[in-house]
Amino acid sequence: MGTPALTLHGVGKSFGAVRALHDVDVTVESGTVHCVLGENGAGKSTLCNLVFGGYPADTGRIELGGKAFRPDSPAAAMRAGVAMVHQHFSLVTTMTVAENLLLTQHGLRLRRADLTNRLDEIAHRYRLRIDLDQQVATMPVGARQKVEIVKALLRDPALILLDEPTGVLDPAEIDALIDTCRAIAADGKAVVLVTHKLGEVARVADAATVLRRGTVAGGGPLPETTISELLTAMVGREATDLDPTVAATIGLDPGEPAQILTAPGPVTSVATDPTTSPAAGEHRTTGRRRGETVITHESNQPAAVLTVDRVTVHRADGSIALDEASLAVRPGEIVGIAGVEGNGQSELVAVLAGGTPVRAGTVALAGADITTANPATRTSLGLGVVPEDRHRDGMVADMTLAENLFLGSLGRFRRFGLLDKQAMGRAAQAELDRFDVRAAGPWVPMGSLSGGNQQKVVLARELSSANLRCLVAAQPTRGLDIGAVDFVLTQLRQAAARGCGVLVVSSEVPELLALCDRIFVAYRGELAGPVETTDSDAAQQISELMMGVAA
Template structure:
């Protein structure tokens, strides 16, 4: 497959440059070429007009091009300084002097951190600053930030914008990859748009564009960039009830601490929180994929606490997991096989599955949920993120569940994919289904939720009316700053 063809990008010194495009547009491949992960078959990469040929990421770093990935590459038991200086010659490592140098560099760019603190003690925002410090320590002239606000509180995202501006003011070039168009219009100077592996718009001045125009350039047609749901005030009886739920991980560390919540018929209840504060274990526990220490879970007044995952499905529970390929779908099976995983028993003829009936069921699901796929017998791994998610959500909703637990359902999707999944969840709630929406996208939660809960360190620490709360208030709760 050709990932990039005719891709052009020009980034000026001292600017913040957004690279935009749908999933599969070629953004990741192009960034991996710049970062030395891939070598291009055609074309050139130049720095200050000098052609470069990076044989490895180390070669790109040596030339001043550093990529800060979504998944931080830090050693938790090492200090900030030890992570920043990792790989330096041992003869250069004088601890006191090194900590002072790291502290001075952090202060210069407003990267507030403690050089002697171990990384495991840091928040997600602080860990990201360490990754940026690593890049600056290596005198990066070009920094590639890949979805940099995905795990940040609103306050941390605002702080990142200030840090990015400070780095640009120092003459560095910042490449900013994000699906959040609000951030692009707020933080970036210029934008380049990729579609189908090629550049369709280059170095556009962001100040002259709005979110709708950017979205149109990304997808090639006018696109709704946000959804606003009419709040539900007349909800039905509770469909999902969780009482005093507590969990520990395999190391005995508390991950969910005495959580109680309910979701009523026709209601969307959102759960906000920085990644790693108990949201994923809670969702897995509701689905029966993780053991609990104490507490109870009920669906339609039926206690499902001891029930198997299949028994929970039979009770009316549907689960859209955070890890769509690792948990929700089987990547080595084809589209048909994945589409019938929830209901294959109804398609059996003796010990065998009725192939014609299975294909017909898959065709209906693909058509109803607009899943774009070439062949139904094609492997799942070949589908884009948006189509994977449409198939997963469609399969889970096909059984007409009473309760849907959706964990990060739009993560990593492009503008159209996000809108499609959000529309599906809203329509499902209108049929009387209760929806528990767990997301790290605060804008999504504020737009879709009837009630908004916030988790911090495994506990529900706050509940808000989305129409009567500010992003700052939610952000403070996400950071644990609540009474």
């Protein structure tokens, strides 16, 4: 091995009383993909930000290519050959891709002709092709992510830090990103990839480091270091303890915890247990672990709590996002929507949240027409919505955790017209404890939390609403660590067991198969299906519907 691309020696970083990193040693070799793993709040982003010049380390030293490295800003890090793709997008949405790439290069002056040449080279070397003239606002998240990566590669960095880039990607996009990471490493560069998904690690990593509460808890070169060892280091327990749905979500085969699904996506095998599942057509379960709880007979169905009736939505450019989409969610059931991203799922969630008007059709909640109702009215009628982009649509970074949790229900804490801050703080702390949010208290700003912990706060708010009748959760486990995934899935099951209708939009088909009673497939704006998850060939049916093969 030559000189490592990056070395951290005894690095430590605290934010006030929070010790984000402590005595961390990491070595990243050139020409390799090095995965950084760990639970939410473990210190992964902090590590990336230190190397990218976001803030200085309190202790220890960093070497880049064998030389002492103390970047005092991201611009300095970039000049030294480090690039970073952040957890949250930094593109200006009102501009085109070309404008973004030309304007945001920190002193790197490119002309359009140079840019086109560089992009051709990048497309050829790393299999990353982007459309320069597209308006960023109209692009799906996966396409934006590609632009962020291209932006990072434009300077030809020796080290590229990818802070959980796959959190927003669907399985096909993750495959493409993995190919890109391998191509970047094959080109002699070092890639640091932050992820929660062990399935990805097994497919892409040459080495891994596991962080746990700010210290190195395990890792080493792969495959000498096994995935089971990494998992144990991450969570402190054996893979065999995992809930099968959680295992599926992080890319592990639920039947064989130590084995990795080699082709995640629609046709992976989360088998329905024939001994616990009712026969198709006879009756269906309303309980949360299929086959485990209450069973109702088809003839005795309760009225739907959420009805979407022939809803049509057009995008800003006039194209059809939703085309007469219909579905119903009954109390106590979990309905899934699968599909490759960009097939209308995001628009459906936006319609349900009250953020996008419909061209035609209606939406009803417990019999009340809410097609044109504003978000506050929907909340008061018992609709909870966990948006896909929780950072953009679900929170206010400058406000405290308590405010983010109770913004819509401050009336609960008013006494004689005054806000009882103590009661609000206590209630907020109880929610933070319940959801295991790692934070210094209820009055810290939301923006100071790790990405995964911010997500937990948004989920806590939507799940704790007193009169919740229907919960719409878009990609509810994205960006969450194993413990949090387990917790969220349990919460969704419990909400349904209490009689709430639950609609889950996810690109993780194994997760949907293990969680839902019925699954619709979004395809070109239409909702095909539903597929009963008790059908033995449910995975195959979904896979075909996702490819546009009529059921």
